[in-house]
Amino acid sequence: MKHLRALNKYFWKYRWRLGFGVFFVVLSNYFNVLAPQLTGYVIDYVNHSLQFNGAAPSTDGKSYDILIKQLINYITTMSGAWNVVLLCVVVLIIxxxxxxxxxxxxxxxxxxxxxxxxxxxxxxxxxHYQQLDALFYKRNSTGDLMNRITEDVSRVRMFTGPAIMYVVNLVTIIGFSVFFMFQRSPELTLYVLLPLPVLAAIIYVVNQRIHKQSEVIQESLSALTTNAQESYAGIRVIKSFTQENTMLRFFTQNSEKYRQSAVGLAKIEALYFPSITLLIGLSTLLTIMIGGLYYIHGTHNIGPGTIVEFVIYVNMLTFPVSAIGLTASMIQRAAASQKRLNEFLDIKPAIVDQPMARDIPLHGDIIFNNVTMQYPDTGIQALKHFNLHIKAGEKIAIFGRTGSGKTTLAQILLRMYDPQEGHVSIDGADLREIKLAALRQQISYVPQDVFLFSDTIYNNIASGEADVTEEQVHEAARQAGVHEEILRFPQQYQTVVGERGVTLSGGQKQRVSIARAIIKNPHILLFDDCLSAVDAKTESLITGHLNNYLQNKTAIIITHRIFASLQFDRIFVLDEGVVIEQGTHEELLQIPDGYYAALYQQQKKG
Known part of the structure; x- marks a missing residue:
């Protein structure tokens, strides 16, 4: 239950709705418990009027609510049992x-x-998900994240709504009923309430089982969701390697674990609810038996009306008391789900704005000073005492083998990660002194793993830019060399690209991603292997546009290919996190047995 304390801020926010809701529950149950009193009185009244054996109807004010007492005072002035019955029927309907x-x-x-x-x-x-750093997303699966924001939040809603409603309803109906039952006959009330301690013990024991089982179910559901999400996202790989049966087997195993957990909980609840109904039925039998004995022996002022009144009270308690099990299950499931939500909500992002951070206009003078970066989970050291100075307006290329640390440079510059040693500055300001939003807004980034949203091409290019015009979108597409191809689509710029841009080719996705970077028109651009999926002709077209566009802009192009048509001020070659070669294109070609020269000769032969 302690995990549900996180919801108190919401209850305070909507305190007026909650307060009025509780008030309406009390009023509803107040008018509900008046019906048994009136029914019991009428039965005794008719029984006495027709001169049947039995107790006379009580007019003791302590036995009835004040409204019923006022009605009884009016009834005593009436003549004829049928008139009294008709009046009471109307009142019961009201x-x-x-x-x-x-x-x-x-x-x-x-x-x-x-x-x-x-x-x-x-x-x-x-x-909160959006504020968490990249390392968090490496450690947690997408399916689990989705399950927590959908299934777990839905289970918590069952607590903040139905469960609270049932609890308030239960407390008020039991409170009203027991109060008036004691007023009517304390002895009979005690007998009727005898099964309740047994019921309380059952509820306590079973609740513990429900809570544990609920946690297991939610974990199994997360694994099942993750399995399904990965299968859908990687369906082309699955089909190409004919792994449908293998993936089905994995899914079946996870589904079986979820089924066993869910069935286990269903078995607990299947035993729970009938047990409650049995105990409620036992209370009804005790009411009839003991009340009947009192009536037969003429003791305790018990008449048929009192027995009927108590039977109605007990039946009135049937649903609220039987709902204890349902409500307890809701609360325990909600607690288990809120615990899972709190686990993520309590995680503090590693990359945050520092207290002294401020908005700084950036022009592109970038310095990496003795930067060392090691990834926490793998222990891989991507950069080692790395130094690099990029002057504003320079266009540089970063070459290197896979795993040499090229992409890590871009990740650090965008503050997706903070290095363990050293620091990075732009225009003399440490990255930590610049607000994250301001930093990333002023840098355009084309990632190696291109991601497009399941939206139109137009919206993907204009993503994040609210004030762009249609002409600006078209011009960005022209600069990226994809405008003509877009126009050949039936819907042109309104073509929906599907999940992750699945309807486009790899080269088209890369160029749309480049257009998305260009439309921001920043001073700093990062291109991470952004032309790997295009042919030589398209590459030449794009680089020709980029040569013009990148004038007076700071550009860092990370690649493993040499672009002869792109004019770089300097070129850096990385290996195992350190710079092993640097210079212009001509200077690097003069290095004997150099990595760049060897790559250039190999690319010319290819």
């Missing part, structure tokens, strides 16, 4: 309508409140 009206208001406050909390909580989780 009480039922009042109960229903306040039930409606109750759901309009408490249930609507739960939906508002669900909305706020999903936004909170999503916002």
């Amino acid at each position: 009480l039922a309508l009042l109960k229903a009206f306040f039930l409606f208001l109750m759901r309009q406050t408490i249930i609507v409140m739960s939906r508002l909390i669900e909305y706020d909580q999903k936004n909170e989780v999503y916002k």
Whole structure:
């Protein structure tokens, strides 16, 4: 239950809805418990009026609610049993309508409140996800993240809405019923309530089992969701390697674990709910048996009306008490889900704005000073005491083998990671002194692993730029060498590219990604192997456009290919996190047995 304390801020936010909801529950149950009193009185009244054996109807004010007492005072002035019965029928209908009206208001406050909390909580989780650093996403699967923001939040909503409604309803209906039952007959009430301690013990024991089982179910569901998500995302690989049966086997294994956990919980609940119903039925039998004996022997002022009144009270308690099991299950499942949500919400992002961070306009003078970067999970040292000075307006190329640390440079410059040693500065300001949003807004980045949203080509190019015009989007596409191809699509720029841009070729996705970077028109651009999927002709077209576009801009192009048509001010060759060669294109070709020269000769032969 301690995990659910995280919801207190939402309850405070919607305190008026919650308060009115509780008030409406109380009113609804108040009018509900008046019906048994009136029914019991009428039965005794008719029984006595028709001169049947039995106790006379009580007019003791301590036995009835004040409204029923006022009605009884009016009944005593009436003549004819049928008139009394007709009046009471009308009053019972009015009480039922009042109960229903306040039930409606109750759901309009408490249930609507739960939906508002669900909305706020999903936004909170999503916002927190976006603030977490890249290392978090390497350690956690997408399926688990999705399950927490959907399934777990939905289970928590069952607590903030139905569970609270049932608990308040249970407390008020039991409170009203037991109070008036004691007023009517304390001895009979004690007998009727005898099964309740047994019920409380069952609820306590079973709740512990439900809580543990709920945690297992949510973990199994996360594994199942992850399995499915990975299969859908990698369907082309699965089909190309004919691994459908293998993936189905993995999914079946995870599904079987979830099935066993869910069935286990269902078995617990299957035993739980009938047990509660049995105990409620036992209370009804005790009411009839003991009340009947009192009536037969003429003791305790018990008449048929009192027995009927108690039977109605017990039946009135049937749903609220039987809902204890359902409510307990909701609360335990919600606690298990909130615990899972808190695990992520309590994680503090490693990359955050420092207290002294501020918005700084950037022009592109970049210095890597003695930077050392080692990835925590793998222990791989990507950069070792790395030094590099890029002057504003320079265009440099970073070459190197796979794993030489090229991409790590871009990740550090964007502050996806902070190095363990050294520091990076732009225009004399340490990266930590620049607000993250300002830093990333002023740098355009084309990642090695191109990602397009399941949206139109137009929206993918204009992504994040609210004020761009259609002409600007088209011009960015021209600079990226993809405009003509887009126009050949039936829907042109309104073509929906599908999940991760699946409907486009690899080269088209890369060029749309380049257009998305160009449209920001920043002073600093990072291109990470962004032309690996295009042919030589398209490459020449794009690099020709880039030569013009990159004038007076700082550009870092990370690649393993040599672009003869791109004019670089300097070229750096990395190996195992250190610079092993640097210079212009002509200077590097003069290095005997150099990596760059060898790559150039190999590329010319190819």
